[in-house]
Amino acid sequence: MNQQQRSALLHSSSLFPPPPGVKLSYGTAGFRADASLLESTVFRVGILAALRSIQTGSVIGLMITASHNQVSDNGVKIADPSGGMLTQLWEPFADAIANAPDPHSLLQLLDDFVKKENITLEGGPAARVLLGRDTRPSGASLVEAAKQGITCITGATAIDVGVLTTPQLHWMVRAKNKGVEASEHHYYDQIVTSFSYLMDNIPRENSSKDVNDKLIVDGADGVGGEKLEKLKSSLKYLSIDVRNYGDGVLNEGVGADYVQKEKVVPRGFGPSDAGIRCASLDGDADRLVYFSVLSNSNKIDLVDGDKILSLFALFLKEQLRILDDKANTSSYKASLGVVQTAYANGASTEYLKQLGLEVVLTPTGVKYLHEKAAEYDIGIYFEANGHGTILFSETFLSWLENINNELSSTSKGSDQHKAASNLLAVSKLINQAVGDALSGLLLVEAILQHMGWSIKKWNELYQDLPSRQLKVKVVDRTAVITGNAETVVVSPVGIQEAIDAEIAKYTKGRCFVRPSGTEDVVRVYAEASTQEAADSLAHSVMVIVHQFLWF
Ligand code: G16
Numbered sequence: 001m002n003q004q005q006r007s008a009l010l011h012s013s014s015l016f017p018p019p020p021g022v023k024l025s026y027g028t029a030g031f032r033a034d035a036s037l038l039e040s041t042v043f044r045v046g047i048l049a050a051l052r053s054i055q056t057g058s059v060i061g062l063m064i065t066a067s068h069n070q071v072s073d074n075g076v077k078i079a080d081p082s083g084g085m086l087t088q089l090w091e092p093f094a095d096a097i098a099n100a101p102d103p104h105s106l107l108q109l110l111d112d113f114v115k116k117e118n119i120t121l122e123g124g125p126a127a128r129v130l131l132g133r134d135t136r137p138s139g140a141s142l143v144e145a146a147k148q149g150i151t152c153i154t155g156a157t158a159i160d161v162g163v164l165t166t167p168q169l170h171w172m173v174r175a176k177n178k179g180v181e182a183s184e185h186h187y188y189d190q191i192v193t194s195f196s197y198l199m200d201n202i203p204r205e206n207s208s209k210d211v212n213d214k215l216i217v218d219g220a221d222g223v224g225g226e227k228l229e230k231l232k233s234s235l236k237y238l239s240i241d242v243r244n245y246g247d248g249v250l251n252e253g254v255g256a257d258y259v260q261k262e263k264v265v266p267r268g269f270g271p272s273d274a275g276i277r278c279a280s281l282d283g284d285a286d287r288l289v290y291f292s293v294l295s296n297s298n299k300i301d302l303v304d305g306d307k308i309l310s311l312f313a314l315f316l317k318e319q320l321r322i323l324d325d326k327a328n329t330s331s332y333k334a335s336l337g338v339v340q341t342a343y344a345n346g347a348s349t350e351y352l353k354q355l356g357l358e359v360v361l362t363p364t365g366v367k368y369l370h371e372k373a374a375e376y377d378i379g380i381y382f383e384a385n386g387h388g389t390i391l392f393s394e395t396f397l398s399w400l401e402n403i404n405n406e407l408s409s410t411s412k413g414s415d416q417h418k419a420a421s422n423l424l425a426v427s428k429l430i431n432q433a434v435g436d437a438l439s440g441l442l443l444v445e446a447i448l449q450h451m452g453w454s455i456k457k458w459n460e461l462y463q464d465l466p467s468r469q470l471k472v473k474v475v476d477r478t479a480v481i482t483g484n485a486e487t488v489v490v491s492p493v494g495i496q497e498a499i500d501a502e503i504a505k506y507t508k509g510r511c512f513v514r515p516s517g518t519e520d521v522v523r524v525y526a527e528a529s530t531q532e533a534a535d536s537l538a539h540s541v542m543v544i545v546h547q548f549l550w551f
Helices: 003-014 039-056 088-098 103-116 139-151 166-178 184-200 223-234 256-262 305-325 346-354 366-373 394-410 415-429 437-451 455-459 495-503 531-549
Strands: 031-034 059-064 073-079 128-133 157-163 214-218 239-243 277-281 288-293 300-303 336-340 358-361 378-382 388-392 467-472 481-483 488-491 510-515 522-527
Touching (some): 003 039, 003 103, 039 059, 039 073, 039 103, 059 139, 059 166, 073 166, 088 103, 128 139, 128 166, 139 157, 166 184, 166 437, 184 223, 184 415, 184 437, 214 223, 223 239, 223 277, 223 437, 256 277, 256 288, 256 300, 277 437, 288 437, 305 336, 305 346, 305 378, 305 437, 336 346, 336 366, 346 358, 366 378, 366 388, 388 394, 388 415, 394 415, 415 437, 437 455, 467 531, 488 495, 488 510, 522 531
Parallel strands (some): 214 239, 336 358
Antiparallel strands (some): 288 300, 378 388, 467 522
16 A cells, blocks of 8 residues: 555545444444434545455445334445355454554554455456445435545545335446446336236236225335336336325334234224335335235235245246246256245245255344355245345356347247247346345235236235244343344353253244344244243243343
8 A cells, every 4th residue: 555545545544543442343244323423434434445346346336224114223235246245254354443542553454454455456347336325314414424435545536326116226236237227217117017027927817807906005205206206107907006205203103123023004004005015115115015904904915025026926837837847959957046034924934945946044234144045056045034136147048148039930839939039038027136125016916916816816825823023122132142044042051952842842943033133132032832822931941042142
């Protein structure tokens, strides 16, 4: 690092002192905390993004969001060149620089890291970082801090793309690095075109069945609602009523996290909506759940990420079967796998296995699920909370392109040709970089129309086991260390035995605890044969967590 670069870093970082006594870590989805604590961290993550861009010779993304968290929180995370999450190999460096106490120790860490990673600061590629943010009021000033961090690195450019959903930013990074058009307009163009294509391909006999074109969407008073309100007029086959798209408080009594955890109607919905298909996005539109309002109550029938996964799996499996059945050209056995976490409802895992699918569990966090799903030709991953997508391998896609071209000249309009083109359209509609509520919603809508299914019929695929999730405030959540895809607690010693003894009291009992990576709580998940039993198991385990961790 030359003298000029060192002076620039020392000067700029002295303007962003870290808040005393605060230790942050790059958790499930980047750094998250009360927004007032984050300027220094965001500035430093800006430096990291520029270094990552130089090292990879690619565009990197930096998103300012705290997604489902309360409006006073904010956060920052990095999108790697593929559009996916920052490589886990850089997370310890992110932690170290975020917590460096002063400019000199920060400079030392940067110097060591640049040498270790062979990052060429002079004469190499110039850094380019795309910067996006959600609608949080603290976002604008944090974007400025990120710009200062990025541009401290000589030659680096910060490209501010404004207010976006998190998945849009990830999509743009991926598109830019593939050398294709990458504006927000191109994002809409791609999803609207592939959605229309899927809808046009619907077998005519299904179009009059019990699915209708009316959908009500809860926008969580965040960026997703705003974007959908603008997009909806281009969706000729759907009539969407968007609610909660900006007037209320972000994530307060609204949004996918609230709906999925509390299982009650979000603000702005009521008994008059009973019977209509409803969906809910989270604060930055990377999660999606569906629900229907129960008449004369504030309760809902939840259709969560597991059911979205099951719907996608059914459709894709069917398209592959049609293609395979009549294959007269080169045969290709595409691998289809599904990835879930321990939060997946036991009934969903059972159902997917009965479909003959390979089901794999990973720890919570898209970074883990995504990595696993990428091992298949078609990998579908979903967390129960509604975060997920479908990944297609390059090898499979190029085979599919060839078959589709061949079929288009030999048997245009045949079932087999439609299956090939449906699969291609799904690969363009669904976000290949990260879970995306907007494109996920359009795929759900297209598949329901294909099947001719109402939300009720979809929800009847299998019956969820009753479950309960609770948050427990403890002194230090990092004291909880888990293993085996978060299904057992390894430390503190003795807590797992106490949890097991509690589980043994319940029919179909299952329970686990884990520290949240986005909020300062320990999460408890319990499942059992009745709602009362699931509630009771969750409460008993909450008491155990308190006993072991409130010291
Ligand atoms: C983030 C992650 C998700 C994770 C969720 C909750 O979602 O992207 O993978 O399930 O946090 O994580 P935790 O239980 O560790 O707090 P989002 O939508 O908040 O970005």
